[in-house]
Amino acid sequence: MARIMDGRRLAEEIKEKVKADVEKLRQSGIDVGLALLEVGDISASRQYYLATLKACKRVGITAYQYNLSGDVSTNEILNVVHEINSDARINGLLVLFPLPKRVNSRRVVNEILPEKDVDGLGSISVGRLAADESTFQIFKEGHYDQIYDGRQIPAISSYLPCTPFGVIRLLEHHNIKIKGKHAVVIGKSLAVGKPLSLMLLAKEATVTVCHKATPDMGYFTKQADILCTATGVSSLIKGDMVKESAVVVDIGINVLEDGRIVGDVDYEAVKEKASFITPVPGGVVPVTIAMLIENTVRSAQRDEFLKNPFMVG
Ligand SMILES: NC(=O)c1ccc[n+]([C@@H]2O[C@H](COP(=O)([O-])OP(=O)(O)OC[C@H]3O[C@@H](n4cnc5c(N)ncnc54)[C@H](OP(=O)(O)O)[C@@H]3O)[C@@H](O)[C@H]2O)c1
Structure with missing residues (x-):
């Protein structure tokens, strides 16, 4: 039975830190x-x-x-x-x-x-992500803390797209090792699948990206140590498509005819096999929003730091 990756709780923790940073800036006017x-x-x-x-x-x-x-x-x-x-x-x-x-x-x-591209979707932001010029932001070891205390602020020249950034933070928060693992990403959109695959690659996973033209998708998903899906197709990922003990991140959001919101994953079946799983709702979305506001406060800190290096940190 999988452990639930509760996005709401992580989002609250991130927002608490952002709130303190916002307050600190307010004290500087x-x-x-x-x-x-x-x-x-x-x-x-x-x-x-x-x-x-x-x-x-x-x-x-x-x-x-x-x-x-x-x-x-x-x-x-x-x-x-x-x-x-x-x-x-x-x-x-x-x-x-x-x-x-x-x-x-x-x-x-x-x-x-x-x-000001805090959603990280402009071509410069995407290019810097692909060129590994902004990926230092997804490394917990020695970096999150330095960003929080201001030392890395000047180095942030662009922001990471919020949904994949949130997925990485969720994985890190649950101490899920990414390096050396086989990560399978379903979906190749510019907002989610593509940047997520780049981030997982930056963290040295072996990455496979699937999409509509992928034949026999189950062949790939069954090999995934970490399976991330962002398609907007409900029940796309069935229990028999997931490896025992895989980590499953469901980014999809689908509104059913009866009004229920579900992801791409057949949650009841998959949670029996996975070691970790994100719920929908309450998984990736709250963390996405937390990353957006974190990126926004970083932008304000950076702006302030560059104009007056003695005010922040
Ligand atoms: N949790 C969050 O914070 C968050 C944020 C953004 C989006 N979302 C949700 O994530 C989902 C995807 O969003 P998006 O913006 O990436 O959508 P999108 O631009 O429509 O992209 C969907 C991707 O899924 C692939 N796909 C669709 N049907 C498939 C199938 N049957 N088999 C394999 N691949 C398939 C598509 O492949 P092709 O490229 O071949 O067409 C495409 O790459 C949506 O449900 C959206 O609501 C969630």
Whole structure:
């Protein structure tokens, strides 16, 4: 029977630390700000939007809400991004997806200054992750603590995408060894699967990435010491697709017809075989939000440090 990886508890711990950092900055006269940019009425991301607002309030980060109408032009969205880029009160920008189909999402995301790209999805942030220039942030040994006490702050030139960053933090929190393990990631999106595979690779796992065109996916999943799935397909991962004692991280979010929220994994069957498993809800999502606000406070600390190295640390 698997041990449950409780994301809510870890998220609370992270938020407590962020709250202390926010308070420390406030004592130096700095308010930490996060902008949320929503275009049209996006029911798919409403819960995430509301949960992020709640988390900001909990830790003392000021949320700046930009709710644009669904028929706004791409240029108008870019203007808002520029406005946020040059607003000294705002340390990070979260763009809620999906944007309307006619808007080129990549163009919008790439317009965010890397130092405010706290969702880590701009091409510079993704490139720095791929080039191992930002992965020091996922190493607990000797790094988390140094980041917390300010010594690593100047080295952060870009932020890690929040969901895969949260997955790594969940694994580390439960002392799950990644180095030398076979990690199988299902899904190759830019927001989740791809950056997660890069992070697992940076931590020296042997990584296999599966997607829609992967034939006989069970062949690969059965070899996984660590199995991470992010597809949005409920019950994709059945009990017989998982190795005995595997660590299973379910990133998927699926709303069933009866209103229940489930992941990609057949939870009841898989929890009998796995050594660790994330629940849905209550697994990865709370940690994702915690990482977003942690990235935001790091951005504020870095900004403050670079302008006045004697104030932080
Ligand atoms: N927990 C969190 O904090 C969090 C954050 C973001 C997203 N999510 C959830 O995670 C899921 C994925 O999100 P996303 O943004 O990555 O979605 P996405 O952009 O739609 O990507 C889904 C990925 O899953 C693959 N896939 C879909 N069906 C598959 C199948 N039957 N077999 C194998 N692979 C399959 C797709 O393969 P192809 O590339 O071949 O099409 C694609 O790479 C969603 O449920 C989303 O709600 C959770």
